[in-house]
Amino acid sequence: MATTTTGALGGSLQLRRRVISHHPMEAAALWTAGFASLFVFFLIPLAFFFGRHYKGRELEKPPLPPSPPSWIPVLGHLHLVKPPVHSALAELSRRHAAPVLLLRLGTRRALVVSSPAAVEECFTANDVAFASRPRSLAGRHLSYDNTTVTTAPYGRLWRDLRRVATVEVLSARRLHGFSPVRSEEVRSLVRRLFVGAGGGGGPPPSSPPAWVKAELSAGVFGLALNVMTRMTAGRRYYGEGPEGTEAARGFQEIVEESLRLRGVTNRWDFLPWLRWVDLRGVERRMRRLRRTRDAFLQRLVDEHRSRRRREKDDGDGERRTAVEVMLSLQESDPGFYTDDIIKSFVVGLLSPGSDTTAGTIEWAMSLLLNHPEAMRTLRAELDEEVEPGGGGRMVEEEDLPRLPFLHAVVQETLRLHPAAPLLVPHESTADCTVGGFHVPRGTVLLVNAWAIHRDPTLWGDDAGEFRPERFL
Structure with a gap:
């Protein structure tokens, strides 16, 4: 069976x-x-x-931060952000009573922070999460693929560049060593203004001179840029002496085109598909500027390298330029400190250290001219502390600790007109919580310093007025 x-x-x-x-x-x-x-x-x-x-x-998870309801597909909230951007963002935060506001800007999320408590939370409790920087088209073409101090993502490169900048180039000892450079450039500017006002050295006039219009913008910009270029590369490109040289003209054209491109609103960062069109030719201009500037900086680096080999000298320890510092580091680690890293380091110093300083000086002069009482108080302080005997001596850096009202004027100027109304953007590399709200990874952080500096709850009802006395 x-x-x-x-x-x-x-x-x-x-x-x-x-x-x-x-x-x-x-x-x-x-x-x-x-x-x-x-x-x-x-x-x-x-x-x-x-x-x-x-x-x-x-x-x-906590809820997401509040967001304006007027959202448009594809664009998000881009239609609400109009120049000046810091003012538009401040109005959005005020309208929605939200010190922490989440916007959708095209393909990116942006967290707008406009309260001191939220800013402190971002950079203390969430400092690691917000340590990186967002990538941008300008950073790719004009900052050597985001390798400058202000555009590099968080990592070894950023840490090394920051260490070199703070310890080797911008340390207190190094800044003190370049004090004569700053003094020379200030005297050069004063001399040009004096000659331009008709003070050519002849006999003193019998009557007080009439008011003379002075072009201050170009002068203070040249002053700030000359100080930075002499600290960075040991050369000056504005003012007396170098104006007519070919190198100076080339450098000035590079600087002017860089400023023009920085003033263009770049929507490619939020709408990447627009790069295929490039209607305004912004990316094409960036590529051309990158090639021109790279060739100029490469010649500068090669000249310094040739001089080091010829003279076999590491330069004056107190007055070593940034290029000389980077070349000495390149000799110990050539694989990391390449020529492109040296050039990106120079770019990262020149741009933030020149137009920001020039803009602050311009605003300070404008505010003083429009507030005669503050101008008289400042002049009285200078007469009393700097030249009590009427000797006509110019202000030196050693006099600054005895000039509290001058410090107050500078602080009040920076409060009303900060050099960067929106701080350099950061980007979250991990989910975090700000102000009790959930912030997803990949969110761009925009700190609205301009709004914080004019907040009546922090500064009083006269927050929009120029009052240096508030810092005394």
Whole structure:
């Protein structure tokens, strides 16, 4: 009986193999049915389990920050952000009573922070999460693919560049060593203003001279840029002496084009698909400027390298330029401190250290001219502390600790007109919480310093007025 059953079973299996082998569609159907059963009995319960787990974790997260309701597909809130951007963002925060505001700017999320408590939380409790920088088209073309101090993402490169900047180039000892450079450039500017006002060195006039219009913008910009270029590369490109040289003209053209491109609102960072069109030719101009500036800086680096090899000298320890510092580091680690890193370091110093200083000086002069009482108070302080005997001596850096009202004028100027109304953007590399709200990874952080500096709850009802006395 067993033999018969076994034989029958074997015959059945042989018959089934023959059927399957002769009917491939039936075999495919059987395999499909098997996978469907596996999905039903295994994958669906697993997905249900993970779905409940993920939903539970989502419920545990804090809510997202408030956001304006006027959202447009594709554009998001870009239509609400109009120049000046810091003023538009301050108005949005005020309108929605939200010191922490979440915007959708094209393909990017942006967190706008306009309260001191939220800013402190971003840079203390969440300092690591917000340590990186967002990538941009300008950073790619004009900052050597985001490798400057202000554009590099968080990592070894940023840490090394920051260390070199703070310890080797901008340390107190190094800044003190370049004090004569700053003094020379200030005297050069004063001399040009004096000559331009008709003070050519002749006999003193019998009557007080009439008011003379002075072009201060170009002068203070040249002053700030000359100080930075002499600290960075040991050369000056504005003012007396170098104005007519070919190198000076080339450098000035590079600076002017850089400022023009910085003034262009670049929507490619928020709408990347616009790069395919480039209607205004912004990216094309950036590429051209990158090539021109790179060739100029490479010649500068090569000249310094040749001089180091020829003179076999590391330069004056107190007055070593930034290029000389970077070349000495390149000799110890040539794989890391490449020529491109040296050039990006120079770019990262020149731009933030020149137009920001010039803009602050211009605003200070404008505020003093429009507030004669503050101007008289400052002049009285200078007369009393700097030249009590009427000797006509110019202010030196050693006099600054004895000039509290001058410090108050500078601080009040920076409060009303900060050099960077929106601080350099950061980007979150991990989820975090700010002000009790959930901030997803990849969110751009915009700190509105301009709004904080004019907040009546912090500075009083006269927050928009120029009152240096508030800092005394």
